[in-house]
Amino acid sequence: MVQDNGKEPTLALKLRVWRQRRGQPGAFEEHSLAAVPTSASFLEMMDMLNEQLIKAGKDTFAFDHDCREGICGMCSMTINGMPHGPIPGVTTCQLHMRNFRDGETITVEPWRARAFPVLKDLAVDRSGFDKVIQSGGFITVRTGSAPEANNIPVPKPIADEAMDAAECIGCGACVASCKNGSAMLFVGAKINHLNILPQGQAERDRRTLSMVKTMDEAGFGNCTNYGECQAHCPKSITLDVIAKLNRDYLRARVKEFFSSTGKPSKGGD
Amino acid sequence: MALTGLVLAGFVLGHMTGNLLMFKGPEAINAYAAWLHANKGLLWGARIVLIISTFAHIWVGIQLALENRAARDGGPAADATRRATIASRTMPYSGVIILGFAIFHLLHFTFKAVALGDVSFGDDVYKMIIVGFSCKPVAYFYIISMLLLCLHLSHGVSSVFQTLGLRNERWRSRLDVLALAYAWIIALGFISIPLAVLTGCLK
Numbered sequence: 432m433v434q435d436n437g438k439e440p441t442l443a444l445k446l447r448v449w450r451q452r453r454g455q456p457g458a459f460e461e462h463s464l465a466a467v468p469t470s471a472s473f474l475e476m477m478d479m480l481n482e483q484l485i486k487a488g489k490d491t492f493a494f495d496h497d498c499r500e501g502i503c504g505m506c507s508m509t510i511n512g513m514p515h516g517p518i519p520g521v522t523t524c525q526l527h528m529r530n531f532r533d534g535e536t537i538t539v540e541p542w543r544a545r546a547f548p549v550l551k552d553l554a555v556d557r558s559g560f561d562k563v564i565q566s567g568g569f570i571t572v573r574t575g576s577a578p579e580a581n582n583i584p585v586p587k588p589i590a591d592e593a594m595d596a597a598e599c600i601g602c603g604a605c606v607a608s609c610k611n612g613s614a615m616l617f618v619g620a621k622i623n624h625l626n627i628l629p630q631g632q633a634e635r636d637r638r639t640l641s642m643v644k645t646m647d648e649a650g651f652g653n654c655t656n657y658g659e660c661q662a663h664c665p666k667s668i669t670l671d672v673i674a675k676l677n678r679d680y681l682r683a684r685v686k687e688f689f690s691s692t693g694k695p696s697k698g699g700d
Numbered sequence: 701m702a703l704t705g706l707v708l709a710g711f712v713l714g715h716m717t718g719n720l721l722m723f724k725g726p727e728a729i730n731a732y733a734a735w736l737h738a739n740k741g742l743l744w745g746a747r748i749v750l751i752i753s754t755f756a757h758i759w760v761g762i763q764l765a766l767e768n769r770a771a772r773d774g775g776p777a778a779d780a781t782r783r784a785t786i787a788s789r790t791m792p793y794s795g796v797i798i799l800g801f802a803i804f805h806l807l808h809f810t811f812k813a814v815a816l817g818d819v820s821f822g823d824d825v826y827k828m829i830i831v832g833f834s835c836k837p838v839a840y841f842y843i844i845s846m847l848l849l850c851l852h853l854s855h856g857v858s859s860v861f862q863t864l865g866l867r868n869e870r871w872r873s874r875l876d877v878l879a880l881a882y883a884w885i886i887a888l889g890f891i892s893i894p895l896a897v898l899t900g901c902l903k
Contacts, residue, residue: 459777512780519782538778545773610784612771652771653764655791656859657784671868678865 442467442528445536446480448492451549459538469529473516474499474506476528477539494553501525501665504600507607508553509540514604514663522602522665542607546614546650557603559649560617564601566645567638568621570630583629596623598666608663611652616660618646619672626679636683643680701764702863704757705856709882711750712849716889722902723892726826733825758799765792787855794852801845808832833897842894850887854880 443465451457464483467476474496481491497505506523510516516526531537539553547555572578585593599620606614622639625631631638654673661670721729736743787794807813809832833839857879861867867875896902 509776509778512776512778513782540776540778543773543776545771607776608782610772610775610781610789611768612773613768650771652768654862655764655768655788656855656862657788659782659784662782669869670862670872674862674865674867676865677863681865 440469440533441465442469442531442533442535444476444531445534447536447538448480448553449540450492450552451541453548453550457549457552467528469527471528472499472524473508473510473526473528474524492553493551495555496524499524502600504602507542507555507602507604509542509607511538514542514607515602515665519662520665520667522600525665542603544603544606544609544612544651546612547603547606555603557601559651560601560603560614562649563614563618563642563645564621567634567642568625569634570625570628571633572630585629589627593624593628596620596627596668596672599624599664599668600666602665604663604665605660605668606651608659609652609654610657610659611655612650613654613660614646614649614651615654615673615676616664616668616670618642619676620668622676622679623672626675635679636686639676639679639683640687643676701757701760702860704753704760706860707749707753708757709853709857709860711746711753712853712886712890713882716886719893720889722826722829723896726824729826729829730824734823754802758795761792761795785855787851788859791852791855794848797848798845798852801841801848804841808838829893830897830902833894836898839894839898843891846887846890849890850883853883853886857882 443463444467446462446464447459448462449457450460462480462483464476464480467479471479474494477492477494484491495505495507497503499506501522501524504522507514508516508523510523510526515521515523516530518526518530541547541549541553542555542557546559547557550556597620599617601617603617605616606612609616622642625638626635656670658670661668718732719729721732781789804814809828812828833842858867858876861871861875893902
């Protein structure tokens with residue numbers, strides 16, 4: 432690190448950044464970036480790189496970002512092979528440059544999964560997640576005037592558990608870190624969030640079956656219990672949600688298999 | 701994967717405990733073998749369940765590996781692993797070698813199609829095993845395969861609980877230890893026999 436007469440230290444970095452146009456093969460481009468403040472976030476460092484490119488009359492790198500405070504799930508980037516970078520439990524926007532060394536070469540890639548095709552450079556199409564949510568990530572309520580909050584009692588441990596699952600910001604790091612490109616942690620989080628609350632009971636089985644079906648159709652892989660998703664999740668969602676997803680899925684399948692048609696069978700009397 | 705794996709994991713426990721009768725002497729193991737062959741219903745019932753489970757396990761395993769490879773789409777250029785164990789990452793490979801071993805093992809001891817040295821044992825299972833493991837490459841292949849089975853089971857058995865939804869963060873480490881202990885008991889139980897033959901403890 433270079434100490435600049437009492438000011439904050441800065442880094443000189445070598446960056447290998449993925450360049451790709453939609454539908455075409457991509458490749459890494461190498462760039463040098465000097466005087467990166469250690470207090471800058473990773474996205475601010477990427478902004479600096481883009482400004483440098485603009486000044487040189489070159490094309491900037493496209494990357495997703497929005498709130499920049501770790502709650503929207505928009506930022507992505509696989510940094511040195513790790514979705515959201517080397518610090519567990521944070522998003523790329525909350526990753527600061529003080530976690531890197533001066534002179535370090537940093538490899539920046541998009542999320543890598545068949546279900547997340549590259550739109551441009553580091554931005555990927557995560558609409559596979561939207562399809563999963565559309566297929567069951569909702570509850571049925573009467574809209575209009577706000578309902579009385581205490582009409583439906585929710586036990587505190589259940590509310591806590593649902594809140595833990597609802598922490599999922601749908602960023603896709605679970606898919607990007609999974610060696611199978613599986614979305615089980617995301618789907619598990621969404622299903623747990625709604626399936627354990629009283630408000631989610633009406634669609635419980637239908638939700639579980641259709642979200643799993645949509646997940647498979649969107650081209651995500653299968654869970655083989657590597658545990659990489661939990662280790663890379665910026666919200667530290669645990670494999671518990673996958674175990675409970677499996678349990679609810681089995682339950683829903685059994686109930687579907689033995690569901691009543693409401694009519695006597697033709698062969699019977 | 702989980703249900704068929706559960707059947708196969710249960711089978712290896714039964715097979716291993718049966719094998720340990722070798723240490724009780726020729727009469728014990730031969731009587732056990734004769735009893736198994738006398739109970740045709742039990743023998744063939746078990747064989748049919750095992751054949752179905754094995755084929756289903758292989759079929760689902762191949763599908764899983766192919767689907768997952770396609771879904772990964774090559775993965776990142778700079779791949780980093782934080783938590784996935786070696787056992788979990790090598791399941792298809794350990795599985796293929798164990799399958800190869802199982803085929804050889806059946807040809808060797810069940811169909812007696814692989815003639816290694818003097819073969820005329822009749823119903824003397826004890827003698828068949830001693831002669832079989834006296835061939836060093838066979839014994840070493842057996843031991844290596846059992847160590848791979850240990851690796852395969854250490855991930856497989858703990859995964860069964862996750863697939864059936866019977867695991868949480870509190871129980872995860874305990875179930876992983878249980879799976880590891882189960883895998884080592886199976887492997888060491890099996891390995892003890894060729895090792896005893898090689899070292900001359902069983903003659």
